[in-house]
Amino acid sequence: PIITKNEIKKKLYLSHFLYVWNARVYEFGIILLIVDLYPNTLFPSSLFALCLCLSGIFFSATIAKIIDNGERLKTVKRTIFLQRISVLISISSLLLVKIFEIESTKISKFITLCIVIICGSIEKLCAIGNKIAISRDWLVKISNQYESVNENFLVELNTQMRSIDLFCKLVGPTFIATLNGFSTKISAFFIIISILISNPVEIYAIVNVYNNVSELQIPKVKFENNEVDDDDHNDLNKINSIQFFKNLKIFQKSVICLPTISYSLLYLTSLSFGSATIAYLLSFEDIDSFKIGILRGASTIFEFSSTFLFPFILPRIGIIKMGLISIISEFLFLLPIAISFIMKLSYCRWLICILIPFSRIGLWCYDLTAQNLIQLYVNDSDRGSFSSIEESLINFFELLSCLLTLIFNKQEQFAIPVYCSVGAI
Known part of the structure; x- marks a missing residue:
C-alpha cells in the first residue's frame, strides 16, 4: 500500500537518525580508541585524520561516478553495508588487542593502526557516497513527489535532516565518552552492538522510502560522456584523472x-x-x-x-x-x-x-x-x-x-x- 507524505518523512528521518548516530559515535569513539592504543601522543590520531582527508581528495570523483551511474537503491544499500563492515572490522581489531592483551609491540600496534586507517578511509568514502546520494539526489526527488513548487518542502527536509545530525553530534560523542570513562572495552562493544541492531532497521526504512516514492524509481538520465577506450581501463590512474577533469569542468x-x-x-x-x-x-x-x-x-x-x-x-x-x-x-x-x-x-x-x-x-x-x-x-x-x-x-x-x-x-x-x-x- 502507498503510504502518506508524513509516513515517508518518518521513515526517512528514522533511517537518517540511525545512520548519523552510528557515524557520529564511530568518528568520536575511534579517536578515543586510537589514543588508548597510543597514549601520550596525538601523532597517530593526526595521521588517521590526514589519511581520511587524502582518501576524500583522491577518490571523491570515483565515488561520484559510481553514484551517478548506479541504481539509486542499490548504491545507497551498498554504501551503508560497506560503511558498517569497515567500522566493525576497525573496532574489532582494536577490541581484540584490548581483550586478549596482545603484547604492545611496535609491530602489533602498527598493523592495528594500518587496519584502522584503511577501514576508516573506506568508511569516509562510503559516507561521501551516501551524502551525494541522499542529500543531493533523494531529497530533491522526494520533494518533487509531493510538491509542484517544491522549494519549501525541500527546505523542511534539509533542516530536519540537519537537526537530526546536530542532535546526534551533541548526544553521541557525550554518550560514548561516558562509556569510555568506565572502560574502552564497553565503548567498543557498544559501537559494535549498536551497528548490528540498527543496520537492518536502517535498511528497511530506506527501502520503504524508495518503494513508495515513484520519483526515486525513475532511472537517472545519463549522457554519453565516455572518452575512455576499453584498453585504458587497465590504467586506473588515467581513468580517475580523466573523470576528475570531467567533473571539474x-x-x-x-x-x-x-x-x-x-x-x-x-x-x-x-x-x-x-x-x-x-x-x-x-x-x-x-x-x-x-x-x-x-x-x-x-x-x-x-x-x-x-x-x-x-x-x-x-x-x-x-x-x-x-x-x-x-x-x-x-x-x-x-x-x-x-x-x-x-x-x-x-x-x-x-x-x-x-x-x-x-x-x-x-x-x-x-x-x-x-x-x-x-x-x-x-x-x-x-x-x-x-x-x-x-x-x-x-x-x-x-x-x-x-x-x-x-x-x-x-x-x-x-x-x-x-x-x-x-x-x-
Whole structure:
C-alpha cells in the first residue's frame, strides 16, 4: 500500500537518525580508541585524520561516478553495508588487542593502526557516497513527489535532516565518552552492538522510502560522456584523472561554483571545538576537560538553533541574502578573536570560548544555504560530479587545517592558525 507524505518523512528521518548516530559515535569513539592504543601522543590520531582527508581528495570523483551511474537503491544499500563492515572490522581489531592483551609491540600496534586507517578511509568514502546520494539526489526527488513548487518542502527536509545530525553530534560523542570513562572495552562493544541492531532497521526504512516514492524509481538520465577506450581501463590512474577533469569542468561551468568554493573554504579552520582548539584551551590551567565538554555542548545547541532560524528567515529575504548574512555573521563573531591575538591580550582563550558557539549559527545557516543551492541549481545528471569536486575541496581545506596545526603546534603559535581561519572566511 502507498503510504502518506508524513509516513515517508518518518521513515526517512528514522533511517537518517540511525545512520548519523552510528557515524557520529564511530568518528568520536575511534579517536578515543586510537589514543588508548597510543597514549601520550596525538601523532597517530593526526595521521588517521590526514589519511581520511587524502582518501576524500583522491577518490571523491570515483565515488561520484559510481553514484551517478548506479541504481539509486542499490548504491545507497551498498554504501551503508560497506560503511558498517569497515567500522566493525576497525573496532574489532582494536577490541581484540584490548581483550586478549596482545603484547604492545611496535609491530602489533602498527598493523592495528594500518587496519584502522584503511577501514576508516573506506568508511569516509562510503559516507561521501551516501551524502551525494541522499542529500543531493533523494531529497530533491522526494520533494518533487509531493510538491509542484517544491522549494519549501525541500527546505523542511534539509533542516530536519540537519537537526537530526546536530542532535546526534551533541548526544553521541557525550554518550560514548561516558562509556569510555568506565572502560574502552564497553565503548567498543557498544559501537559494535549498536551497528548490528540498527543496520537492518536502517535498511528497511530506506527501502520503504524508495518503494513508495515513484520519483526515486525513475532511472537517472545519463549522457554519453565516455572518452575512455576499453584498453585504458587497465590504467586506473588515467581513468580517475580523466573523470576528475570531467567533473571539474562541470563544476567550473555551474552558476554556484563560487558559492561552493566559499563554503569549502570554511573548512580551513582551527576555530571550532575540534582537536586543535581543545588542545590549545587545555594548555591553560584554568580550563579543564569538564569545561570543554560544556562548551562543546553549548556550541552544538547554537548550531541546532540554526535549523529553526534558517526556514524562518529564508522566505523573508531570499536564499542569496541568507547566504551573505550567514557568512558575514560568522566572520564578525570570529574577527574579535583574531584581533585579540594581534594585540596579545591575556583573555584570548575566553573570547574563543564565548564567540565560537555564536559563530556556529552563521556557519550552519550557510551550510544549509549551500545545500539548497546545489539541490536547486545543479542538474540531476551532474549532481554527483559536482558534489565530488565539492567534497575534494572540503577535504583539501581540512587537510590544510590539519597541516597548519601540526606545523604550528605550540600554544604561542596558535595565533597563526587563527589568522588563517578568519582570513579564509
